Amino acid sequence: MVQLPYVFLLGAIALEVLGTSLLKATEGFTRVLPTVVCLVAYAGAFAALAWAVKHDLPVGVAYAMWSGLGTAAIVAIGIVFLNEPISFQKIVGVLLVIGGVSVLNLGGAR
Helix, strand or coil, X not given: CCCHHHHHHHHXXXXXXXXXXXXXXXXXXXXXXXXXXXXXXXHHHHHHHHHHHHCCCCHHXXXXXXXXXXXXXXXXXXXXXXXXXXCHHHHHHHHHHHHHHHHHHHCCCC
């Protein structure tokens, strides 16, 4: 059974990924609609992350998952949708981030 703090954490990750994905579209925060959606997504991401931590999710684990999974998702979005180059170093870096998050979770950090 999935615990509710993890649902909020996944929501925080999704909102952070949305906000970060929109950064290029804001054109330096000069375009109103993408800027508003970006800022609302970031605010929602922090609120959901705070809720997850408040409800018994250790902050170190929550932040590691939030930043690690968000980073992996943004790299994938950049490659697939924003025509960013893929490299061996980029792949290894993402795998190391995911590995680090996994070690934190498997190591009983909860």
